[in-house]
Amino acid sequence: MRNGNQTEYSGESSASTSLSSQQDVEDDQMIALVLSEEYAKLDGAVARRLTNLEPVPHVPRINSFIPTVNDASMDHQRLLQRLNVYGLCEVKVSGDGNCQFRALSDQLYRSPEHHKHVRKEIVKQLKDHRSLYECYVPMKYKKYHKKMAKSGEWGDHVTLQAAADNFAAKICLLTSFRDTCFIEIIPLYQAPQRELWLSFWSEVHYNSLYEIRDAPIQPKPKRKHWLF
Numbered sequence: 283m284r285n286g287n288q289t290e291y292s293g294e295s296s297a298s299t300s301l302s303s304q305q306d307v308e309d310d311q312m313i314a315l316v317l318s319e320e321y322a323k324l325d326g327a328v329a330r331r332l333t334n335l336e337p338v339p340h341v342p343r344i345n346s347f348i349p350t351v352n353d354a355s356m357d358h359q360r361l362l363q364r365l366n367v368y369g370l371c372e373v374k375v376s377g378d379g380n381c382q383f384r385a386l387s388d389q390l391y392r393s394p395e396h397h398k399h400v401r402k403e404i405v406k407q408l409k410d411h412r413s414l415y416e417c418y419v420p421m422k423y424k425k426y427h428k429k430m431a432k433s434g435e436w437g438d439h440v441t442l443q444a445a446a447d448n449f450a451a452k453i454c455l456l457t458s459f460r461d462t463c464f465i466e467i468i469p470l471y472q473a474p475q476r477e478l479w480l481s482f483w484s485e486v487h488y489n490s491l492y493e494i495r496d497a498p499i500q501p502k503p504k505r506k507h508w509l510f
Contacts, residue, residue, distance in 0.1 A: 357484050361458035365481065370456070371497050372481050372489035381488045382437030382480075386445055386453075388490035389478040392498065398433065404441050405431045407448040414447070414470060415440055437488070442467050450475040455482040456491060 365371060375384035375394045383401045384394035408415055408427040418440050419426045429435055446453045446467045452474035453467040465482075468474065479491040492498075 357458035357486070360460065361456070361481060361483055364456060364458075364463060368456075369494055370481075370491055371494045372491060373497055374489050377487055379434030379436055382441065385480045385488040385490045386449075386478060389480070390449065390451075394490070400445070401431070401433070401437075403448050404437075404444045407444040408441070411444075411447070415444060418443075439467075443470070445478075446474070447471070449478070451478045452476075453478045453480065455480050457482040458484045 373388055373394075375381050375388060380397045380401070383397035383404070387396040387400045388394040390396070390400065405427055408430065412423060416423045430437075430441060442453055442455075445451070446469045450469055450472055452469070454477060455465040455467070456479070457463060457465060481489045481491045483489075
């Protein structure tokens with residue numbers, strides 16, 4: 283009788299452990315599902331805000347001019363007004379010449395601090411697929427991608443195209459241009475797997491773009507390169 287009770291108790295204990303283990307697995311699966319849905323919401327939130335905007339096709343080009351202080355100030359006000367209209371905000375990144383790469387890093391990894399890796403990947407894309415970008419660069423191409431490999435070298439619209447191609451991402455710019463509010467950069471030979479949203483204070487500075495409620499809190503960057 284005693285042995286029988288022990289056997290019965292052991293069986294109940296084993297069944298209980300098995301059920302507990304199964305519950306843990308189900309809990310983990312539920313957590314993973316919730317997290318994936320939350321990231322999906324985050325990736326699509328800005329796009330939903332801007333569904334009424336008609337994007338302008340992107341033409342890769344290198345940086346050719348810097349606006350005057352007066353023009354830059356007017357453009358900055360126009361960008362702030364657009365952010366306000368669409369309920370969006372910028373996560374501001376340092377204006378140290380790496381702002382495009384910092385903003386892309388923030389969108390890709392939720393931190394601007396991986397900008398060196400982002401730049402390295404983009405330069406590798408430029409080197410490995412020269413035929414895709416050479417026609418947009420009015421200088422010796424080797425000189426161009428060597429220059430772009432240097433920290434502090436400003437990114438341009440060619441590097442944005444290379445970033446879209448390398449990271450399989452549609453890159454969307456909310457800009458300060460008077461007549462071009464919204465620009466899309468689409469990967470050339472593959473379907474985009476995600477969207478990256480940047481604000482573009484035209485020809486001056488890039489920041490990472492979020493819905494106000496989703497924006498992470500970051501310390502204020504140093505004031506450099508036209509930043510007020």
